[in-house]
Amino acid sequence: MRKKIVIGNWKMNMLTERARGFAKQVAPRLASTAVVCAPFTVLSVLSEAAKGTILKVGAQDMYFQESGAYTGEISAGMLLDVGAGYVIVGHSERRLYFGETDADVRHKVETALKNGLIPIVCCGEPLDTEAPKDFVKAQLIAALEGVSGEQLSNIVVAYEPVWAIGTGKTATPEVAQDMIGSLRFVLKERFGDAAEEVLFLYGGSVNEKNIAEFLVCDDIDGALVGGASLDPDSFVQMVNAAAEVCGQK
Numbered sequence: 285m286r287k288k289i290v291i292g293n294w295k296m297n298m299l300t301e302r303a304r305g306f307a308k309q310v311a312p313r314l315a316s317t318a319v320v321c322a323p324f325t326v327l328s329v330l331s332e333a334a335k336g337t338i339l340k341v342g343a344q345d346m347y348f349q350e351s352g353a354y355t356g357e358i359s360a361g362m363l364l365d366v367g368a369g370y371v372i373v374g375h376s377e378r379r380l381y382f383g384e385t386d387a388d389v390r391h392k393v394e395t396a397l398k399n400g401l402i403p404i405v406c407c408g409e410p411l412d413t414e415a416p417k418d419f420v421k422a423q424l425i426a427a428l429e430g431v432s433g434e435q436l437s438n439i440v441v442a443y444e445p446v447w448a449i450g451t452g453k454t455a456t457p458e459v460a461q462d463m464i465g466s467l468r469f470v471l472k473e474r475f476g477d478a479a480e481e482v483l484f485l486y487g488g489s490v491n492e493k494n495i496a497e498f499l500v501c502d503d504i505d506g507a508l509v510g511g512a513s514l515d516p517d518s519f520v521q522m523v524n525a526a527a528e529v530c531g532q533k
C-alpha cells in the first residue's frame with residue numbers, strides 16, 4: 285500500500301533562525317515522514333536541525349546541468365551537498381514567472397533521478413482551461429518523457445490547479461481524485477503496474493482543516509502545502525492527519 289505524505293513548500297519565505305526553530309519544534313512531534321522544501325539559503329541549517337529524524341529536506345528548484353558557467357544556478361550535486369533529498373520541479377510559479385518550459389521540466393526530472401534526488405513534479409491547469417484533463421495529462425507526459433518504469437517509484441507527482449494556489453479555493457476532493465485517477469491511468473497505459481507506485485499529491489490551499497478530505501481519496505497519496513506549511517503547529521497537524529488516515533501510527 286502506498287503511504288500518505290505531506291510536503292511543505294515554503295516558497296520565498298523563512299530565514300535561518302526560524303527554519304532551525306521549525307525543525308527542532310516539528311521533527312519530534314511527527315507521526316510519519318514528511319518533507320519541507322525550503323529556500324536554498326536555509327537548506328543546510330534545516331538539514332542539520334532535522335538530522336536523524338523523520339523530517340526530510342527538499343529544494344524548490346534546481347538547474348539541469350551538472351556544473352559550469354550558469355551564473356546564479358544551483359545543481360543537483362549542490363542540493364545533495366546540503367542534505368536535500370527531494371526537489372520540486374515545474375512548479376506553476378516557476379512556469380509563470382520564470383518561463384520554465386515542459387522541456388526544462390523534463391531535463392530537471394532526468395537530472396534529479398540520475399543524482400538520486402526525488403523529483404516532485406508539479407502539474408496543473410490555469411483558470412479557464414478548456415480541457416483541464418488533457419492539459420494536465422500533456423504536462424505530465426512531457427515531464428516524464430525520458431523516464432523508465434523502474435524509476436517511477438522514485439517520483440512524486442503533485443497536481444496543483446493554478447487557480448487554487450494561494451487563493452483559499454481548493455478543488456473539491458472529488459475533482460482532485462478524478463483528475464489524479466486519470467493521471468495515474470495515463471501512467472498505467474505507459475508503464476503498466478509500476479504506475480501504482482507513484483505518489484500523487486494534491487496541492488492548492490490545503491491546510492490542517494481540509495487536508496483529511498483529500499487524504500481519504502484512493503488515488504491521493506498526500507498534499508503539497510504552501511502557506512499552511514510555514515506554521516509549525518499546522519504542519520504537525522497535517523502530517524499527523526496523514527499518518528492517521530493510513531494507519532501509520
Ligand code: PGA
Pocket residue numbers: 293444448449450451452487488489490508509510511512
Ligand atoms: P498553497 O500553495 O498551499 O499556499 O496554495 C501550494 C503550492 O504552491 O505548492
